[in-house]
Each structure stands twice: as structure tokens, then as C-alpha cells.
Amino acid sequence: MSVKRDDKRDQILKAASQCFSRFGFEKTTLQDIGAAARFNKASLYYYFKNKEDLFIQVVMLEAEHYLNALQEQVKPLDRAADKIVAYLTGRLAYYRQVLNLHQLSIESLQRFEPMFDDVYQAVREQELAFLSQLLREGVEDREFLKLNGERAADALLTVADGIKHEAVQRSRTAFAQEVDYAPVQEKLQYTLTLLLNGLRK
Amino acid sequence: MSVKRDDKRDQILKAASQCFSRFGFEKTTLQDIGAAARFNKASLYYYFKNKEDLFIQVVMLEAEHYLNALQEQVKPLDRAADKIVAYLTGRLAYYRQVLNLHQLSIESLQRFEPMFDDVYQAVREQELAFLSQLLREGVEDREFLKLNGERAADALLTVADGIKHEAVQRSRTAFAQEVDYAPVQEKLQYTLTLLLNGLRK
Amino acid sequence: MSVKRDDKRDQILKAASQCFSRFGFEKTTLQDIGAAARFNKASLYYYFKNKEDLFIQVVMLEAEHYLNALQEQVKPLDRAADKIVAYLTGRLAYYRQVLNLHQLSIESLQRFEPMFDDVYQAVREQELAFLSQLLREGVEDREFLKLNGERAADALLTVADGIKHEAVQRSRTAFAQEVDYAPVQEKLQYTLTLLLNGLRK
Amino acid sequence: MSVKRDDKRDQILKAASQCFSRFGFEKTTLQDIGAAARFNKASLYYYFKNKEDLFIQVVMLEAEHYLNALQEQVKPLDRAADKIVAYLTGRLAYYRQVLNLHQLSIESLQRFEPMFDDVYQAVREQELAFLSQLLREGVEDREFLKLNGERAADALLTVADGIKHEAVQRSRTAFAQEVDYAPVQEKLQYTLTLLLNGLRK
DNA sequence: CATGAATGAGACTTCATTCAT
DNA sequence: AATGAATGAAGTCTCATTCAT
Structure with missing residues (x-):
């Protein structure tokens, strides 16, 4: 299901965008992004390299x-x-x-x-x-x-x-x-x- | 020699100022400041509380x-x-x-x-x-x-x-x-x- | 597996108990406890806040x-x-x-x-x-x-x-x-x- | 003046005794003892090896x-x-x-x-x-x-x-x-x- | 004698990252 | 596809100890 996958990717991207603009790159933790996207932080590595x-x-x-x-x-x-x-x-x-x-x-x-x-x-x-x-x-x-x-x-x-x-x-x-x-x-x-x-x- | 001491304090302050404005507070490490001021990072604690x-x-x-x-x-x-x-x-x-x-x-x-x-x-x-x-x-x-x-x-x-x-x-x-x-x-x-x-x- | 998790938690608690009563709170290091429980000290933070x-x-x-x-x-x-x-x-x-x-x-x-x-x-x-x-x-x-x-x-x-x-x-x-x-x-x-x-x- | 020296030694010993029995060996810092004996902590090394x-x-x-x-x-x-x-x-x-x-x-x-x-x-x-x-x-x-x-x-x-x-x-x-x-x-x-x-x- | 100054070692803690499941 | 679990590296901070003055 490439569509579903892209949906989730977008969900993460959106959460990450909010976090990064609020805290900046350095201060944003993967924990932050994971929580905002309702994913475990480890899951982010399935969609993005790092x-x-x-x-x-x-x-x-x-x-x-x-x-x-x-x-x-x-x-x-x-x-x-x-x-x-x-x-x-x-x-x-x-x-x-x-x-x-x-x-x-x-x-x-x-x-x-x-x-x-x-x-x-x-x-x-x-x-x-x-x-x-x-x-x-x-x-x-x-x-x-x-x-x-x-x-x-x-x-x-x-x-x-x-x-x-x-x-x-x-x-x-x-x-x-x-x-x-x-x-x-x-x-x-x-x-x-x-x-x-x-x-x- | 309070003069010398103040000199070194100023030296650290100057280095810190540069680091803080370059990297921001969070991203600046004491390592950074120490290196810039040519001090061991532990020495900074002699001049400043934290x-x-x-x-x-x-x-x-x-x-x-x-x-x-x-x-x-x-x-x-x-x-x-x-x-x-x-x-x-x-x-x-x-x-x-x-x-x-x-x-x-x-x-x-x-x-x-x-x-x-x-x-x-x-x-x-x-x-x-x-x-x-x-x-x-x-x-x-x-x-x-x-x-x-x-x-x-x-x-x-x-x-x-x-x-x-x-x-x-x-x-x-x-x-x-x-x-x-x-x-x-x-x-x-x-x-x-x-x-x-x-x-x- | 909440059982396994609790097992490991207990394992850490046991090790910590031994260390704390042997060395006291201040002298016990997380290194000590980690070693006794066969964990990396950082792992202790997965199970306990600090x-x-x-x-x-x-x-x-x-x-x-x-x-x-x-x-x-x-x-x-x-x-x-x-x-x-x-x-x-x-x-x-x-x-x-x-x-x-x-x-x-x-x-x-x-x-x-x-x-x-x-x-x-x-x-x-x-x-x-x-x-x-x-x-x-x-x-x-x-x-x-x-x-x-x-x-x-x-x-x-x-x-x-x-x-x-x-x-x-x-x-x-x-x-x-x-x-x-x-x-x-x-x-x-x-x-x-x-x-x-x-x-x- | 060996007498004076012994006086100061005793002064330190007394301060140290108080600190050690209050805080224990590990928790007592040389800072503590120095302060109690009205000496700089470095001076303690003149009277005692460590x-x-x-x-x-x-x-x-x-x-x-x-x-x-x-x-x-x-x-x-x-x-x-x-x-x-x-x-x-x-x-x-x-x-x-x-x-x-x-x-x-x-x-x-x-x-x-x-x-x-x-x-x-x-x-x-x-x-x-x-x-x-x-x-x-x-x-x-x-x-x-x-x-x-x-x-x-x-x-x-x-x-x-x-x-x-x-x-x-x-x-x-x-x-x-x-x-x-x-x-x-x-x-x-x-x-x-x-x-x-x-x-x- | 005395001390201001400096530092290495080691403590607690956080975090990106990996891996088995 | 998802995550619980684990860890190395790096950061802040404290402290015993040394040294030049």
C-alpha cells in the first residue's frame, strides 16, 4: 500500500515541521516528533534515514x-x-x-x-x-x-x-x-x- | 592579582560571547567556550558558577x-x-x-x-x-x-x-x-x- | 511482554538494592548498579527516571x-x-x-x-x-x-x-x-x- | 616554629574530625574541611599527604x-x-x-x-x-x-x-x-x- | 607557608541510533 | 510495519589533586 505509506510519511513530516519550527533543529528530539505524529520514535527510522x-x-x-x-x-x-x-x-x-x-x-x-x-x-x-x-x-x-x-x-x-x-x-x-x-x-x-x-x- | 584574574575572566566572557552568538545558548558547549578561551572546560567553573x-x-x-x-x-x-x-x-x-x-x-x-x-x-x-x-x-x-x-x-x-x-x-x-x-x-x-x-x- | 519487562526491572531493583545497602546512596554509581544488573548504565534510564x-x-x-x-x-x-x-x-x-x-x-x-x-x-x-x-x-x-x-x-x-x-x-x-x-x-x-x-x- | 605548625595541624584535624563525623568520609570535601579550619583547601596538602x-x-x-x-x-x-x-x-x-x-x-x-x-x-x-x-x-x-x-x-x-x-x-x-x-x-x-x-x- | 589557579577523572543525564521481535 | 529495549557518545558539573607564585 504505497498510498497508506505516503499518508503516514506525510503525517510525520507535518509533525516534524511543527516541532522544528517551534524548537529548532537542535532542540527538537525524535521523541518530540514521534509524540506529535503518534508514532514511536523508533518508527521514524522506517520512513527516514535519520x-x-x-x-x-x-x-x-x-x-x-x-x-x-x-x-x-x-x-x-x-x-x-x-x-x-x-x-x-x-x-x-x-x-x-x-x-x-x-x-x-x-x-x-x-x-x-x-x-x-x-x-x-x-x-x-x-x-x-x-x-x-x-x-x-x-x-x-x-x-x-x-x-x-x-x-x-x-x-x-x-x-x-x-x-x-x-x-x-x-x-x-x-x-x-x-x-x-x-x-x-x-x-x-x-x-x-x-x-x-x-x-x- | 585581581587584575590578572579579571583579565582571564574577560577572556572567557569574550570567548563565551562569540560562541553563544554563533551557536546559541543550547548548542554552545563548555567545551566550545573552553577551547575558544584556551582553558580546560573545568576551569570555567572557577570563574563562573555554571x-x-x-x-x-x-x-x-x-x-x-x-x-x-x-x-x-x-x-x-x-x-x-x-x-x-x-x-x-x-x-x-x-x-x-x-x-x-x-x-x-x-x-x-x-x-x-x-x-x-x-x-x-x-x-x-x-x-x-x-x-x-x-x-x-x-x-x-x-x-x-x-x-x-x-x-x-x-x-x-x-x-x-x-x-x-x-x-x-x-x-x-x-x-x-x-x-x-x-x-x-x-x-x-x-x-x-x-x-x-x-x-x- | 510486560512480564519480561518486569523481570528486568526487578533484576535492576535487586542489583540496586545490593549496591545501595553496601555503598550507600551517594557512593553507589549507576555504573555499579548497571554492572551488577548486567546492563549499560544508560539502560537504567529506560526503567527509572533517575x-x-x-x-x-x-x-x-x-x-x-x-x-x-x-x-x-x-x-x-x-x-x-x-x-x-x-x-x-x-x-x-x-x-x-x-x-x-x-x-x-x-x-x-x-x-x-x-x-x-x-x-x-x-x-x-x-x-x-x-x-x-x-x-x-x-x-x-x-x-x-x-x-x-x-x-x-x-x-x-x-x-x-x-x-x-x-x-x-x-x-x-x-x-x-x-x-x-x-x-x-x-x-x-x-x-x-x-x-x-x-x-x- | 614547630609549635605553631602543630597548632595549625591540630586545628585542621579538629575541623576534619567534625566534618568526617557529620558527613562521612566520602561526602566530606576538602572544601568543607578547609572552610571549617579557615584554610584554603590547597593548604591542607601542606600538612597532610592527601x-x-x-x-x-x-x-x-x-x-x-x-x-x-x-x-x-x-x-x-x-x-x-x-x-x-x-x-x-x-x-x-x-x-x-x-x-x-x-x-x-x-x-x-x-x-x-x-x-x-x-x-x-x-x-x-x-x-x-x-x-x-x-x-x-x-x-x-x-x-x-x-x-x-x-x-x-x-x-x-x-x-x-x-x-x-x-x-x-x-x-x-x-x-x-x-x-x-x-x-x-x-x-x-x-x-x-x-x-x-x-x-x- | 599559603593560596589562586588549573585540570583530569568520573558522576549523572540525554539523545540519536540500532536491533530483535 | 512497528516498537520495546538497549547503548555509545557527548554534555553539565563536582572534586581531589597539583603547581607556580
Whole structure:
């Protein structure tokens, strides 16, 4: 019964999401999550590899919802370039919120990043598709030169993620208490403008 | 050599401050602090009663610095009433920042409050002196009626702390994830205005 | 398998009992108990909340056995009043022995008393039943006036415990090294005599 | 100033004695003793090798006093043989009391025995002298055959200590909670009677 | 002589994780 | 598929002991 199984998985994910946002990753115990999901804590290991895995699944689920909402939000904008910039900067703001919500220290963040990358693929596919679509619309509307939507979308996403990644790294080596997102937003916006100008007629 | 001792105490406080703001109270281990201060973790107990004590000392030190800076900041304002309101609301904003900085859950906050109160006395003395001075200036400038500066200062501080305390309490019983400071700020400002109007000519 | 679980619990209780009476509460380590019961020390926490809890369970178990034996011992006595006095004074003597056996300082004793009270209920029920029965017999034999056995039993037990408690308290405030039980025994005996006379025809 | 030094040593011994009999060996900290003697705990190491050494010195001092008193106590008895038996059995009773007073487990007792032997020599000399004197008096009063007082005294003491030692050993291997002194007293008395009969005219 | 300062060892406790059932 | 049971590792804290001054 794969359906039942998924139901229970979701039940756990929901409970975990509540716990993690209330107590943060470190302070949430599997006992907490188990109790909230009405499972024995040992049972969680049947559905998830370990606590980190569970956490990542939670964050990814939240990300999907958020990004979908964000995609809807930018659609009304007039030009494709604006939609793209709004989406990619909104995405960065989200990243920042998540860390804050789950009380993740830069330390932990570092530890999680590689694991995120594993699970990130599915979401990324969807994001790529969305960006490709925007780009193709831009071409149709004669906003952009003719281009390969997928390649360009991939480039945009990679740039956006690269800038985010670099900022996190720098914060760590600078022994900063938290990431200062203002310059990152600016840098992202500037770079995107350049890139999109490059695509422009 | 009380000087040397204080030096080492400060060295530990500094290390602890860095650790606490990087990892938060719960995630910081005495091992961490010891390593950062180049001490065996057991040695920390020679200078501080326990982890909580150390944390409180750190926060108090930060508070002193911040409040001094805040006092300088409000001095240029024109009227005494404005200085007082600016100081007391700035003080609340600080409280909020601290909790965020050290990733303190409301849970932990509750646990610490009584201990804070113990150490808070010294700082409070200084704050009282500052407020008294402002009030006396207000009297000299004929902004306020004649009054007992110390008693009025004490009243102001008590009111400000009371409003803060009540907000924290309410958050706890409301099972909120964090304290919503906007209404607290407003309430504080309103109450202070009333109080200061009462002192006015 | 609740049976198996109880078996292991008992196994731990037995090991703990041996350790506590050999080394005393303070000197017994969970390592000791774990080794004796062939468990990892961490496993003890699966069955008991903490060291104090484990200790109290041990003492309560011993108490049950002892009190049962004491009940058998006093049954051959002729009059109900004698049985009652013998039981309640024997009970006090036991209390004394326990403290000595486990090398409990008055200090520790103080610390434990509230926790004991929590677990004491079950034993108390049984004691009440026993005393009620004795009282009813006394009524049947026309030794006592007609009375409500349960209420009278409760009164007797409360008085006996109250006198014991007061003695412990007094020892603490007197900075005594140990409780001097002779006057307590006397006081108890005297008070019981008065009480039972009050019930007498 | 050897006098001053001895004064301070005694001061510490007195404080230690109080602490040990109040809290027992294990629960007494050097902090406790230091505070009571108005010394820094580190200073104790100037006068005593370590905690165990300090404890043994305390016990030895108490022993001297007690044994002197005991010697006075038995002097009024009529016959030398009676004095000797009374002294040696009183000595055993004392041993028992000490252990109880200081809340020494059999375990600890085992650990201390070898160290006691080191310090015991001085006391033993004095005890030997006392017993020799009694024996010589017995000879003068024609109660005993002519004999070498010192050799006989040594034999008596060795026998008395041997019986005590054996009892302690046996308790340990029997996992007993405490030493049962009744049979030891009996055995000692019996053996002494035999020995003294052997000396008799 | 005396002590402030420092530390290793070991105690109690929590928690993520494993495993047999 | 689910969980009772068990544990190693790590965290906070105490204490006897050492050492430089």
C-alpha cells in the first residue's frame, strides 16, 4: 500500500515541521516528533534515514509550497525579465527566512548544505521548467533574443545559487553571527540585470 | 592579582560571547567556550558558577555597552521627554535583539528571567541615574513640574520592565513561537506618553 | 511482554538494592548498579527516571516486605490496641534502620522526603486496610467503641507519620548528626495510647 | 616554629574530625574541611599527604583518646585477667563505633586498612606498654605464672587484631552489608580466656 | 607557608541510533 | 510495519589533586 505509506510519511513530516519550527533543529528530539505524529520514535527510522534526512525532507516540502506560491505571485508582472528577477530574489529571501525559522546556526547550515543538494534535484527540475517557460515567453514577446530556454534557465539558477552559496561561505570564514543578506540581494539583482540585458534585443 | 584574574575572566566572557552568538545558548558547549578561551572546560567553573551564570554575565556585559551607546544616542534630542521615550523604547528593541541573537526560545527565556533579575541590579542603578538626570534637566528647562527625579525614574523603569515582562509571559501562555514586539512597543510608547504628560507643566 | 519487562526491572531493583545497602546512596554509581544488573548504565534510564527514583523504588519495595512481615508478627498479640501500638512503633524502628542501612545523611533524607511521599501512596493503602481491620476486630471484641474503622486508621497513620516527620525536621534544624529516636518512640507510644484510650469502652 | 605548625595541624584535624563525623568520609570535601579550619583547601596538602591521610590521622587521634579513657576505665577491675579482657573487647567495640560514626562502608574500610597499619605503630606501642604493665601486675599478684610481659602483650594484641581483621575480610567476601560483631566479640572473649588461662598459675 | 589557579577523572543525564521481535 | 529495549557518545558539573607564585 504505497498510498497508506505516503499518508503516514506525510503525517510525520507535518509533525516534524511543527516541532522544528517551534524548537529548532537542535532542540527538537525524535521523541518530540514521534509524540506529535503518534508514532514511536523508533518508527521514524522506517520512513527516514535519520534526523537530518527528516529535517531536509521537511524543508524541501516547505520550499516546494513556497516556490509554487512565489511563481504565482510573479506571474502578473508585465515583463518576463521582471518576473525572473522577482522570482530569483524572492527565492533568496525565502532561504533567509527558513534558516531563521528553524533557528539554524551557520554552523549547522554548513553541515546540511551537501545533503540539501541531494534532495534539491527534484525541486530544481521544477524551477528550471518554470524559468524556461518565462524565458520562452520573453522570446515570444520579443523581449529577449532567440535563445535556448533550458540552458539559459540553468545558467540563471546556477548563478543565483552560486551567489547564495558564496555568501554563506564568506559568513563562516568571517566568524559572522549571521549572514548579512542586504549585499547579497543587491549583488544578485545586479548580476541578474546584466545577464538579462545580455539576453535582450 | 585581581587584575590578572579579571583579565582571564574577560577572556572567557569574550570567548563565551562569540560562541553563544554563533551557536546559541543550547548548542554552545563548555567545551566550545573552553577551547575558544584556551582553558580546560573545568576551569570555567572557577570563574563562573555554571553555564547559565556565564551566559547571564555575557548578556549583562553586552547590555551595559549597548545601553551606554543608547544613552549617547538620545542625548542630542531636543526635549527631555523625547530622550526618555527614545531611551526606553530603544531598550525594548535591544531586549528583542538579544533573544534573537542568542537564539533563545521563550522556554529558555522563562528559565533565565529570575537569574537575570539578580544580576540586573548594577545596570539598573546606572539606568536610574541616567533617567533621573534627564528628568532633572526637564525640570530645569521648565518642561516638567517640580518632581523627585529618583522616584520618577524608578517609576518609569518599573513600568517599562513590567510591560516587557508581561509580554513575555503572555507569549508563553499563548504557546507562541516568538514574542510579537510591535504591540508591546506601542503599549510602552503610549504608557510613557501618559506618564510624561502627567509630569508636564 | 510486560512480564519480561518486569523481570528486568526487578533484576535492576535487586542489583540496586545490593549496591545501595553496601555503598550507600551517594557512593553507589549507576555504573555499579548497571554492572551488577548486567546492563549499560544508560539502560537504567529506560526503567527509572533517575538515580533518586531508582533508590526510592528500592526502599519502597523493601518497605512492603518489611511491613508485611511486621503485620504477621503483631497478629498473635492479644488485644487489638496492643497490635496497633506494636505495629506503629515497629514501623518507626524500621524507618530508622533503613536510613542507617543506606547510610543516608539527614541532608539527603530531607531531599528525598517529598519524593517518597509520591510513591508512598500504594503502601499506605495497604497499611490503612490492615489498621482498619485491626480496629474493626477491636470493636467486635468490645475493646473499642463503635467507630468508623477507615477514618480512625487514617488518623492513626497520620499521627504516626507526623511524629516521625517532626523528629526529622527537628534534627535538621538542630544540626544533629543523626536523629535520636528514643524520645520519638516514647512520644509515639504515648500519643497512641491516648488515642486508643479515646476509642476504648 | 614547630609549635605553631602543630597548632595549625591540630586545628585542621579538629575541623576534619567534625566534618568526617557529620558527613562521612566520602561526602566530606576538602572544601568543607578547609572552610571549617579557615584554610584554603590547597593548604591542607601542606600538612597532610592527601584526604585519606588526613582521615587516618583523625581516626588515630580519636583512637588514642578513646583507648586512654578505656585504660582508665578498666583499671578499677580486680584481677589483671579481667582488665585485659575488658580492654581488648572494649577496643573491638570501639572499632565498630568508628566505622559507624564515619559512615564507612566495608569497601572503604578495606581500602583504608593498609594505611591504618602504617600509622597504627605509635598507638600500638602505647597499648603494648599498657598490656605489659597489666601482665606484670598479674605476675606480681601471683595471678599469672612468671612470663615475659612484652612478648605476651604482643601476642594478645596480635590475636585481638587478627580476629578483628578476619571478621572484616569475611564480611567482604560474604557480600554482607555490615560486619556482624556479636560472634566476633564472642570469639575474641573465648580466645582471650584460653590464652589467659594458659598464663595462669 | 599559603593560596589562586588549573585540570583530569568520573558522576549523572540525554539523545540519536540500532536491533530483535 | 512497528516498537520495546538497549547503548555509545557527548554534555553539565563536582572534586581531589597539583603547581607556580
